[in-house]
Amino acid sequence: MILFTCWFYLTASGSKIRYVLADTLITTQHRDWAKYLIGSDQLNERVKNYWASFEQMGEVRDKGLVKLEPQPVTETAVVKPPPVELVKVEAISGPNFKGFLMTISDPKKLKIVVPNKVGMGEKVSSMVKRTGAIAGVNGGGFIDPEWKGNGFQPEGIVISGGQIYYNDGTLESTQQVVGIDKDGRMVAGKYKVSELLKMGVQEAVSFSPRFIVNGEGLVKSQADGWGIAPRTAMAQTKDGSILFAIVDGRQKHSIGATLYDIQEIFLSHGAITAANLDGGASSVLVHNNEIVNKPSSQYGERYLPTAWLAFDNPQDVHVANIWAGLDINKIDPSKWMK
Structure with missing residues (x-):
């Protein structure tokens, strides 16, 4: 000893x-x-x-390396390529972890969805089932007193369908965001809220850090990887595809991953931009109405304020703003509604 x-x-x-x-x-x-x-x-x-x-x-600026413009059609291009599957889920693993990588081929098929009951968060599996989504993962951070909060009050900003649903600052406040703009480009890092609106950001939540920018990983080693934990993170490749990494942790089958681990997985799949989402007990992947991974909480899924959901037709999905008209300073995130 x-x-x-x-x-x-x-x-x-x-x-x-x-x-x-x-x-x-x-x-x-x-x-x-x-x-x-x-x-x-x-x-x-x-x-x-x-x-x-x-x-x-979050302050490193994006050089716009993601190319979403359609390829020009030539006279010889007469054979149409086969349709690309919208959602693909594959297993990933490392020395200390097991998890899943979900690829969304069309970034415009993603939408931020929020709970439908004031004063209480909602499980991602419930949001998926309620809205008819194909798949979903947990979204941004939230105020969580003693890790026992009701999952209703987000931190930072929430944007859905191009509209601000929640903002704990002003239009000139800076927020760490993870989002998608009107053209389908992933937007991550520090921005003023007014900038996000000018950029046409359609869907966004707050979390950090952005750890891949312009194809370069910013986490330099395992020692800087912010510990071993369950993780959820989001990335975009050069062709516009969105990647979600969901890693189990704090369990026998999977201890967890560092941000460096996630960064290396994303880079090996061609990520140009990547950012962290809420992790820990919040990390969950739902596909075809089934929970694919194993959330670390002994109680199963957590109640959350936001989720990234994939739809065949997101334009037909109505997401009500449950924070409209509320004084966010009077929300008590420790009290559960019954």
Whole structure:
């Protein structure tokens, strides 16, 4: 035990593992436990540095490498290519994790959907079934007191169908967003809300960081990967296809993944842009009305305020704004409606 303690706290290799474990705890409801591994001062500094790096990642501007323009038709192009499947789900894995990669071939088929009951979030599987969606994953962050919140109050901004449904700032406030514009291009990073409207962003939620920009990964190593955890993340390839990575964690079959792990999976599939979505116990993938992955919570799916859903005809789907007319400062995210 003495030898282990000396190795764990006094050697470079031991400290590397110690900080990975601390980062893993930081992503859970037991964040304070990390102080026993690295001390309170280092814990606070670690969290501060992560948020600062996330802010910097969000400020790198997109060079527009995604090409969505239709290819010109020539006289020799008489054979039509076979139709591309809208939704494709495949298994992914790594040394410590198992999960799924979902590909959406047409980004304009995605829509942000919100709950249909004021004062309470909704499970993604319920949103999928209620709206007739083909598939869905969890969306942006939300205010979650003691990790026991009702899933009703988002953090940041929610845009659906080109309309602002929720905004905890002003039009000139900056938000970390993950979204899709009117042309089907993924928009991620830090933007003023007024910028998002001018850019024609149609669907968006708030979360961070954006960790791939212009085809370059911004997470430089596993040590910077924000710990091992269940993950949900979104990316776009050069041809416009949207990728969702959903990784199980905190379970025997899958401990979890770092952001570096997710980044490497996305880059290997040709991602140009990628950003993190809410993870942990929120991570869920629903396809054909079945939960495909294994959410980490012992209670199953969480109640959430937003989800990315894929539809054959999203223009026919009506999403009511349940926050319209509410004073968001008076929402109590700890109280459940019955």
